[in-house]
Amino acid sequence: MSPDPAARTVLVTGAAGGLGRAFANGFAADGDRLVVADINLEGAQQTARGIEDTGGEALALQVDVTDPASTQAAAQEAAAFGGGSIDVLVNNAAIYGAVTRSPFEDIDPAEWDLVMGVNLKGPWLMSRAASPHLDRGGAIVNISSATVYSGSEQWMHYVASKGGVVALTRVMARELGRRDITVNAIAPGFTLTESSRSLMEDAETYGVERGSLKRASEPEDIVGTALFLAGPHSRYMTGQTMVVDGGRQFI
Numbered sequence: 001m002s003p004d005p006a007a008r009t010v011l012v013t014g015a016a017g018g019l020g021r022a023f024a025n026g027f028a029a030d031g032d033r034l035v036v037a038d039i040n041l042e043g044a045q046q047t048a049r050g051i052e053d054t055g056g057e058a059l060a061l062q063v064d065v066t067d068p069a070s071t072q073a074a075a076q077e078a079a080a081f082g083g084g085s086i087d088v089l090v091n092n093a094a095i096y097g098a099v100t101r102s103p104f105e106d107i108d109p110a111e112w113d114l115v116m117g118v119n120l121k122g123p124w125l126m127s128r129a130a131s132p133h134l135d136r137g138g139a140i141v142n143i144s145s146a147t148v149y150s151g152s153e154q155w156m157h158y159v160a161s162k163g164g165v166v167a168l169t170r171v172m173a174r175e176l177g178r179r180d181i182t183v184n185a186i187a188p189g190f191t192l193t194e195s196s197r198s199l200m201e202d203a204e205t206y207g208v209e210r211g212s213l214k215r216a217s218e219p220e221d222i223v224g225t226a227l228f229l230a231g232p233h234s235r236y237m238t239g240q241t242m243v244v245d246g247g248r249q250f251i
């Protein structure tokens, strides 16, 4: 298939499954060209194949978002695939399901560093690597978490890392705004993915009663907000974090 010159190039990190795969599929369904990046190359390749099977264009890449050289190589490959530039970066990769839950006094300092490295330093490094390839009119969408606003107990390193994502979204919005690039974040509530299911036995019903909409969240429930924040209808919006949690909490 020859590349569609009108298609945007969208780079999604952590797209081997879960929310990242749903974002990639959503952008592809909108006609965008996808770069599907993950530390799990096999999973990224599965996502890319799924997109190609439905007539889309996708490139699977292995990236470690904690590694400056790896993020730079991924951004360069993505831009080359995009004919010289990247239009949208979705910073979704994170350590999530594997994070140990414990009182803050008991968090292992090594795990603290790992979580901060992937969840907070990762979006910085990936954005830094993508920045020279982003044209005017581009967008970055960072994936934070509604746990930042609820202050979920026994998960301080994860919650703090996602709070940091809200903060770096604001700084990047100011710095990249000069180039007409928007930077916004999504704070999803508890959403059913393999990772979130591994966190608790009652995942299907967890938090549903606290919500205004009395049903669990599927990854596809979050996708529309990412399309909006990366699309033409939100061009005057930047530095913001949108909570998408079925009305479980209001900020």
Ligand SMILES: NC(=O)c1ccc[n+]([C@@H]2O[C@H](COP(=O)([O-])OP(=O)(O)OC[C@H]3O[C@@H](n4cnc5c(N)ncnc54)[C@H](O)[C@@H]3O)[C@@H](O)[C@H]2O)c1
Binding pocket: 013, 014, 015, 016, 017, 018, 019, 020, 037, 038, 039, 040, 043, 063, 064, 065, 066, 092, 093, 094, 095, 096, 097, 118, 143, 144, 145, 146, 187, 188, 189, 190, 191, 192, 193, 194, 195, 196
């Ligand atoms: N599922 C939820 O309930 C929920 C709620 C709020 C926020 N989030 C956030 O949404 C995002 C996706 O969550 P998910 O449930 O799909 O989890 P997930 O574990 O399926 O996705 C995370 C992805 O990041 C990848 N990854 C991990 N370390 C990496 C690294 N160093 N470099 C590159 N890729 C790496 C993993 O391989 C995985 O594919 C995460 O940022 C998570 O924190 C999830």
